[in-house]
Amino acid sequence: MINTKDILETVAMIQDENLDIRTVTMGISLLDCIDPDIDRACEKVYAKICEKAKDLVPVCEEIEKTYGIPIINKRIAVTPIAMLTAACKGQDPVKFALTLERSARTVGVNFIGGYSALVQKGFAAGDRELIASIPEALSQTEHVCASVNIGSTKAGINMDAVAMMGGVVRRAAEITADRQCIGAAKLVVFCNAPEDNPFMAGAFHGVGEADTVINVGVSGPGVVRAALAKLPKDAPIDQVAELVKKTAFKITRMGQLVAKEASARLGMSFGIVDLSLAPTPAVGDSVAHILEEMGLEQCGCCGTTACLALLNDAVKKGGVMASGHIGGLSGAFIPVTEDAGMIDAATCGTLIIEKLEAMTAVCSVGLDMINIPGDTPAEVISAIIADEAAIGMVNSKTTACRLIPAIGKTVGDTLSFGGLLGEGPVMAVNTKSPAIFIHRGGRLPAPMQSLKN
Amino acid sequence: MRAVITVVGKDTVGILAKVSNLCAENGANIIDVTQTVMQDLFCMIMLCETEKMSAGFSEFVDKAEALGKDMGLRIHVMHEDIFNSMHRI
Numbered sequence: 001m002i003n004t005k006d007i008l009e010t011v012a013m014i015q016d017e018n019l020d021i022r023t024v025t026m027g028i029s030l031l032d033c034i035d036p037d038i039d040r041a042c043e044k045v046y047a048k049i050c051e052k053a054k055d056l057v058p059v060c061e062e063i064e065k066t067y068g069i070p071i072i073n074k075r076i077a078v079t080p081i082a083m084l085t086a087a088c089k090g091q092d093p094v095k096f097a098l099t100l101e102r103s104a105r106t107v108g109v110n111f112i113g114g115y116s117a118l119v120q121k122g123f124a125a126g127d128r129e130l131i132a133s134i135p136e137a138l139s140q141t142e143h144v145c146a147s148v149n150i151g152s153t154k155a156g157i158n159m160d161a162v163a164m165m166g167g168v169v170r171r172a173a174e175i176t177a178d179r180q181c182i183g184a185a186k187l188v189v190f191c192n193a194p195e196d197n198p199f200m201a202g203a204f205h206g207v208g209e210a211d212t213v214i215n216v217g218v219s220g221p222g223v224v225r226a227a228l229a230k231l232p233k234d235a236p237i238d239q240v241a242e243l244v245k246k247t248a249f250k251i252t253r254m255g256q257l258v259a260k261e262a263s264a265r266l267g268m269s270f271g272i273v274d275l276s277l278a279p280t281p282a283v284g285d286s287v288a289h290i291l292e293e294m295g296l297e298q299c300g301c302c303g304t305t306a307c308l309a310l311l312n313d314a315v316k317k318g319g320v321m322a323s324g325h326i327g328g329l330s331g332a333f334i335p336v337t338e339d340a341g342m343i344d345a346a347t348c349g350t351l352i353i354e355k356l357e358a359m360t361a362v363c364s365v366g367l368d369m370i371n372i373p374g375d376t377p378a379e380v381i382s383a384i385i386a387d388e389a390a391i392g393m394v395n396s397k398t399t400a401c402r403l404i405p406a407i408g409k410t411v412g413d414t415l416s417f418g419g420l421l422g423e424g425p426v427m428a429v430n431t432k433s434p435a436i437f438i439h440r441g442g443r444l445p446a447p448m449q450s451l452k453n
Numbered sequence: 454m455r456a457v458i459t460v461v462g463k464d465t466v467g468i469l470a471k472v473s474n475l476c477a478e479n480g481a482n483i484i485d486v487t488q489t490v491m492q493d494l495f496c497m498i499m500l501c502e503t504e505k506m507s508a509g510f511s512e513f514v515d516k517a518e519a520l521g522k523d524m525g526l527r528i529h530v531m532h533e534d535i536f537n538s539m540h541r542i
Contacts (some may be wrong), residue, residue, distance in 0.1 A: 007536055256538065257535060
């Protein structure tokens with residue numbers, strides 16, 4: 001029989017430390033739904049999603065019961081819709097968003113991602129139309145998430161797209177201003193977007209993927225924090241790293257088990273396990289609190305970047321042996337409004353946007369869920385996106401921006417989204433104008449790191 | 454398939470009896486039991502065969518949790534594989 005201590009440890013992780021499977025995300029290719037008649041294409045999309053994902057929610061619920069492990073979200077990621085709009089010249093891409101919404105409601109998933117365009121090197125047919133329609137699409141739907149990849153280490157940064165996205169982010173917030181600007185919280189601007197990411201709002205189903213695939217995202221900041229809390233305060237930092245590694249291993253093993261089981265029961269191929277530490281606003285489920293447990297007075301103080309670098313690396317090292325296929329973002333997330341510790345640190349001014357930018361150079365994502373003043377000009381938003389994309393491009397890693405302009409609000413006010421998206425203070429941004437730089441447009445050349453062949 | 458039943462809570466008379474009774478009623482065959490009482494805290498781990506169960510597994514999980522609530526204990530039933538995968542390479 002298994003060791004009593006191990007059994008009780010697992011039960012405590014789930015019951016007391018918020019260990020859960022954050023998401024089981026089914027990737028569905030829509031390449032076979034392309035049709036020049038948008039209404040026909042929408043019908044095909046609806047039919048395919050409903051057919052492939054009809055058992056997703058019941059199967060996940062069955063697995064939850066069998067293993068006693070909560071699966072918080074069931075989601076769908078589809079082929080970037082810009083590839084479908086390419087065939088539908090002059091027709092309104094929002095129809096696709098409404099179709100995705102209808103499919104999500106039919107199969108009962110929490111989110112559906114893939115209202116996306118990949119424009120890192122340039123715009124293809126349908127890309128501009130889709131990007132321009134994102135604000136409208138997000139305001140008319142509840143479950144649909146959008147993302148745009150505007151740069152990569154291989155291609156450089158598409159500065160025309162960067163300029164465009166500043167306006168799109170603002171517009172997405174403006175037309176949902178009566179709903180806490182929620183539109184912008186469902187829109188991610190990527191550099192080096194992964195094609196198998198199960199996490200929202202940036203999930204989409206890459207073109208190199210199989211027709212359908214199951215990707216699983218694990219969670220568990222609370223478990224890591226609880227493990228670290230038991231370590232003496234004078235333990236050397238290598239012991240901290242070792243402990244994070246061991247904990248990440250256990251968490252990922254659980255993800256691997258669920259991924260294997262879900263893909264077998266659904267008769268689909270198993271894609272990847274994304275071993276990210278994804279916080280929630282719940283007490284005891286915070287990445288900031290892990291950093292504080294390592295010995296920082298508050299997240300955002302000097303030393304935060306170093307602690308986060310250790311955490312991100314140790315999570316990968318621990319998780320990589322635990323699963324056959326690791327992918328997605330895999331690391332530590334730092335979404336401000338979704339993390340109780342980050343919310344506190346941002347509210348009292350310890351955590352500022354410039355520090356967050358430095359942190360994004362060593363963690364797995366980027367400037368995530370950050371509320372900025374409602375009067376921030378589109379050019380400034382574009383410039384923040386450009387900075388973030390440059391960090392990703394040069395470091396050959398994914399970076400992203402999910403900024404929420406708090407329309408009608410300013411520094412010190414709060415936006416409250418509820419649920420997993422949480423709430424947070426509006427944070428100050430540097431208001432000196434980068435307008436001339438942004439309006440230059442063009443393509444920022446790929447760095448030396450791209451020449452690996 | 455084998456399931457692990459964990460029972461944690463304040464020690465009272467008849468915990469083992471009630472949990473084994475639940476297993477018997479539902480056709481779950483108990484293979485192994487370990488239990489300790491640390492100060493006042495009762496902690497029992499039971500391994501059982503669920504192949505020949507009369508009720509469905511999720512129904513059994515619900516019944517066990519309900520029994521736990523009645524007795525003021527935390528009772529969880531989980532597939533053995535979750536522990537194997539987490540703690541064994």
